[in-house]
Amino acid sequence: MAVIRDVMAAFELYQPSSVADAQKLLEQHGSDAWVLAGGLDSFDWLKDRIKKPKVVVDLSGIEELRGVRTTTDGIEIGAMTTLTEVANHPIIKQKYDLLAQAAELVASPQIRNQGTIGGNVSQDTRCWYYRGGWPCYRAGGNICYADTPEGRNREHAILHAERCVAVNPSDTAPALIALDAKFVLRTRKGERVVDAEDYFIGPDIDITRLHILQPGDLLTAIRIPSTWAGAQFYFEKIRDRNVWDFPLMNVASAMVTSDDRIERIRIAVNGAAARPLRLKAVEDAVRGRPRNAATGEMAGKLAVQGAVPLQFNAYKIPLMRNLVKRAISGVQEATWAS
Amino acid sequence: MFVICDNGPYDAVGDSASSGRIVSLLYQPQAMRWRGVTVLTNTPPRSAQSSPGGLQGIVIIEPIIAKAARKLGVDQVAIRRVNCPEGKAPFGPAVQGKRQYATSAFLKEALDRGAEQFKWSERVARTPKRIGTKVRGVGVSLSCYVGGTIGFDGLLVITPEGRVIFQSGIGNLGTESVIDVHRAGAEVLGVPWEKCDVVWGNTTKNLPFTCVSGGSQTTHAMTRAAHAAAMEAKKKLQEIAAKKLGGKPEQYEVGNERVFRKGGASMTLAQAAKYAIQLGGIYDGHEVPADVHKLTKASVAALAGQGLVAAAKDNYPRDGSTFSYVASFAEVEVDVETGKYYIVDFLASADVGTVIHPRALGGQVLGRSTLGIGHAIGQKWVFDPHYGQMVSKRFYQNKPPTILDVPVDMQWTALDIPDPETPVGARGVGEPPVAGGCASILNALSDALGDEIFQRAPVNADTILTSLEAGRPMQHPLMAHI
Ligand SMILES: Cc1cc2nc3c(=O)[nH]c(=O)nc-3n(C[C@H](O)[C@H](O)[C@H](O)COP(=O)(O)OP(=O)(O)OC[C@H]3O[C@@H](n4cnc5c(N)ncnc54)[C@H](O)[C@@H]3O)c2cc1C
Numbered sequence: 001m002a003v004i005r006d007v008m009a010a011f012e013l014y015q016p017s018s019v020a021d022a023q024k025l026l027e028q029h030g031s032d033a034w035v036l037a038g039g040l041d042s043f044d045w046l047k048d049r050i051k052k053p054k055v056v057v058d059l060s061g062i063e064e065l066r067g068v069r070t071t072t073d074g075i076e077i078g079a080m081t082t083l084t085e086v087a088n089h090p091i092i093k094q095k096y097d098l099l100a101q102a103a104e105l106v107a108s109p110q111i112r113n114q115g116t117i118g119g120n121v122s123q124d125t126r127c128w129y130y131r132g133g134w135p136c137y138r139a140g141g142n143i144c145y146a147d148t149p150e151g152r153n154r155e156h157a158i159l160h161a162e163r164c165v166a167v168n169p170s171d172t173a174p175a176l177i178a179l180d181a182k183f184v185l186r187t188r189k190g191e192r193v194v195d196a197e198d199y200f201i202g203p204d205i206d207i208t209r210l211h212i213l214q215p216g217d218l219l220t221a222i223r224i225p226s227t228w229a230g231a232q233f234y235f236e237k238i239r240d241r242n243v244w245d246f247p248l249m250n251v252a253s254a255m256v257t258s259d260d261r262i263e264r265i266r267i268a269v270n271g272a273a274a275r276p277l278r279l280k281a282v283e284d285a286v287r288g289r290p291r292n293a294a295t296g297e298m299a300g301k302l303a304v305q306g307a308v309p310l311q312f313n314a315y316k317i318p319l320m321r322n323l324v325k326r327a328i329s330g331v332q333e334a335t336w337a338s
Numbered sequence: 339m340f341v342i343c344d345n346g347p348y349d350a351v352g353d354s355a356s357s358g359r360i361v362s363l364l365y366q367p368q369a370m371r372w373r374g375v376t377v378l379t380n381t382p383p384r385s386a387q388s389s390p391g392g393l394q395g396i397v398i399i400e401p402i403i404a405k406a407a408r409k410l411g412v413d414q415v416a417i418r419r420v421n422c423p424e425g426k427a428p429f430g431p432a433v434q435g436k437r438q439y440a441t442s443a444f445l446k447e448a449l450d451r452g453a454e455q456f457k458w459s460e461r462v463a464r465t466p467k468r469i470g471t472k473v474r475g476v477g478v479s480l481s482c483y484v485g486g487t488i489g490f491d492g493l494l495v496i497t498p499e500g501r502v503i504f505q506s507g508i509g510n511l512g513t514e515s516v517i518d519v520h521r522a523g524a525e526v527l528g529v530p531w532e533k534c535d536v537v538w539g540n541t542t543k544n545l546p547f548t549c550v551s552g553g554s555q556t557t558h559a560m561t562r563a564a565h566a567a568a569m570e571a572k573k574k575l576q577e578i579a580a581k582k583l584g585g586k587p588e589q590y591e592v593g594n595e596r597v598f599r600k601g602g603a604s605m606t607l608a609q610a611a612k613y614a615i616q617l618g619g620i621y622d623g624h625e626v627p628a629d630v631h632k633l634t635k636a637s638v639a640a641l642a643g644q645g646l647v648a649a650a651k652d653n654y655p656r657d658g659s660t661f662s663y664v665a666s667f668a669e670v671e672v673d674v675e676t677g678k679y680y681i682v683d684f685l686a687s688a689d690v691g692t693v694i695h696p697r698a699l700g701g702q703v704l705g706r707s708t709l710g711i712g713h714a715i716g717q718k719w720v721f722d723p724h725y726g727q728m729v730s731k732r733f734y735q736n737k738p739p740t741i742l743d744v745p746v747d748m749q750w751t752a753l754d755i756p757d758p759e760t761p762v763g764a765r766g767v768g769e770p771p772v773a774g775g776c777a778s779i780l781n782a783l784s785d786a787l788g789d790e791i792f793q794r795a796p797v798n799a800d801t802i803l804t805s806l807e808a809g810r811p812m813q814h815p816l817m818a819h820i
Contacts, residue, residue, distance in 0.1 A: 150724045152722055243742040318804075319803055334470050
């Protein structure tokens with residue numbers, strides 16, 4: 001398990017300038033190839049020599065994957081658009097601020113300048129056993145080191161764990177689910193568009209991946225329909241440090257009310273399971289109800305039904321309960337004199 | 339105090355012993371029993387961090403004092419004022435009936451100054467403490483650590499151009515002491531700082547025997563050495579003047595870049611340096627005082643003939659051990675629904691003797707406070723206890739504090755009262771603020787949340803939420819980091 005740090009194993013580097021070329025390269029090299037976006041997830045793996053791909057296909061030279069475009073029904077964000085661009089984009093801020101808020105809270109300014117939206121939703125889990133090269137289920141072994149009596153599992157899953165207890169660390173993913181975003185994939189069979197929530201998978205479906213991409217597949221863009229443009233948004237992320245920190249948990253909601261009754265709502269949390277969770281049962285339960293503390297309380301309790309804590313992560317149950325409550329009924333700002 | 343030191347697999351760690359000494363100094367208990375046990379464990383190797391032992395000892399005692407004050411209904415500042423060291427305060431065990439003592443302590447004054455500047459009483463009296471889901475709390479902590487050693491060498495050259503060149507053997511940690519301590523020498527010689535140069539870097543530059551950059555000793559040790567070398571240079575200037583201009587050495591004064599007799603003859607330092615070269619021997623470094631270190635002797639030999647060369651050992655008396663002290667104040671705001679908290683304000687009030695360089699001192703006081711704050715709010719190292727393997731290898735996992743984790747306008751102040759047992763009055767700083775940074779935050783948190791939430795650091799959202807849910811501390815005090 002000894003790890004030589006910061007010296008990557010050699011690989012062939014390809015820097016295509018079009019999606020078509022990138023796809024051709026990926027097809028050619030199959031599971032030997034690694035897709036490189038901003039590199040903030042990728043380089044940890046490579047420098048730790050835990051993943052040693054033979055070929056790296058760097059997407060940074062592909063112009064068509066960059067930028068935010070308006071479409072007939074909303075916007076389309078190229079997969080290689082940086083998180084800084086997403087957080088600062090005027091249309092996103094004006095209409096889909098939920099996403100801007102989420103992107104703004106990712107990591108640190110440096111990481112947001114380099115990290116991409118495509119990479120952010122496709123990033124791997126940060127379970128420190130798995131990232132440290134321990135031969136766990138997710139790494140192809142037959143044990144979960146985090147789910148043992150002494151395992152250090154403060155940041156792990158309370159829901160939908162199945163052998164592996166790792167969580168998805170993305171901040172933008174729940175915001176995109178709440179906005180009902182569509183992910184545009186380029187696969188061997190052509191273009192495929194999936195709902196944001198269907199992009200992510202748990203260990204019950206595939207214990208080695210957090211998303212549906214197969215070797216050779218590319219995520220090219222994320223589309224946000226105008227359905228939720230200008231809705232009431234709530235995003236909150238709880239982390240240990242005020243910057244440069246993954247979420248312990250986050251929550252994102254988009255809501256439309258009339259006469260303070262909840263007419264439409266989408267709500268998602270991340271950091272609770274191996275995939276960002278859309279809380280459909282909560283959405284159904286609060287629809288038509290007044291937007292008040294009682295509804296929030298009820299929603300919070302419903303959200304954590306079935307949650308199973310590990311040794312050190314029981315706090316995630318009240319945390320999720322309270323975050324869901326706040327995402328629905330809000331939180332009082334406190335101002336003290338002097 | 340019963341200290342169990344989880345030592346890791348290799349060299350003995352000395353933290354437990356110093357924790358007892360520091361606690362006995364900082365709280366002046368009339369009776370104290372200290373026991374320490376070191377346990378070798380199959381866990382990752384470790385070594386000392388800033389304020390080794392002092393940090394842990396103070397951070398164990400501070401929350402107990404805070405709890406005692408709450409139970410007694412005594413103000414937190416007041417209870418510390420009663421118990422804190424003053425003057426030549428005793429510490430440590432009695433050996434053959436005698437205890438060691440500090441050179442000085444003005445911590446009461448630091449506490450008073452800090453309480454006033456932090457508006458402690460106003461903050462304590464403010465109501466409500468809770469608005470919505472947010473609760474505020476204030477905390478104060480005493481803090482101290484070793485602050486100086488003695489016996490090192492100073493070395494300077496006055497050149498025939500009239501410049502004073504200080505040879506500085508201090509390792510530059512970015513704290514500027516490599517330069518700053520020599521101001522003490524420039525002051526003795528009455529030479530403007532612009533006319534001084536400091537040579538530093540590595541031993542090829544002919545540097546004197548110097549303390550290591552550790553143990554918060556440099557400012558104390560090396561202002562003394564610089565002072566000693568300047569006094570030696572002054573003596574030589576007086577002797578040269580008497581030889582050349584007549585009279586007795588003690589009739590001459592040194593100032594304004596000259597050596598002069600009141601209302602009479604004088605010469606510039608540049609001229610004196612030329613005469614020193616002519617005179618040779620002890621004046622230009624061809625001879626060296628016997629008591630300086632052999633490393634200094636080699637450097638003097640290399641510099642010989644370049645001007646008036648003065649080398650001296652710090653032989654100034656000192657009665658006691660040197661410590662520096664800090665009173666630290668913090669206010670926090672906790673969200674009881676998420677466990678997330680912010681540090682609203684922070685102030686460190688320092689008793690470090692004479693202030694040599696205010697900005698550099700402020701950097702040390704706040705920087706090292708931040709190091710302590712890091713231990714309160716998240717810094718940790720996590721290993722799997724079953725496998726003894728480290729899991730928190732990267733910074734995002736072991737979580738040193740970031741600049742956004744501390745208040746934007748952290749404040750510091752220093753008393754600037756000279757330590758009476760060192761000629762320049764300056765004591766060291768560096769480690770003394772660390773424990774106060776940590777414990778003031780912990781005390782502010784328990785002021786906000788009560789005594790039943792945590793028994794260990796770091797305190798994070800998970801600590802707070804699990805315990806609030808359960809209504810009792812849920813993380814065992816001796817549990818390894820998670
Ligand atoms: C210290 C640190 C702290 C962080 N904190 C946070 C945080 O608080 N919140 C948060 O959400 N994120 C956080 N991150 C993640 C970071 O923000 C990046 O979003 C993430 O690491 C991946 O983005 P990237 O563009 O760097 O992609 P890369 O690292 O290059 O790629 C990530 C993964 O996605 C795949 N991939 C990338 N783009 C595509 C594509 N277009 N098609 C197919 N596959 C693709 C890659 O093959 C790789 O497996 C943090 C990262 C670090 C290093």
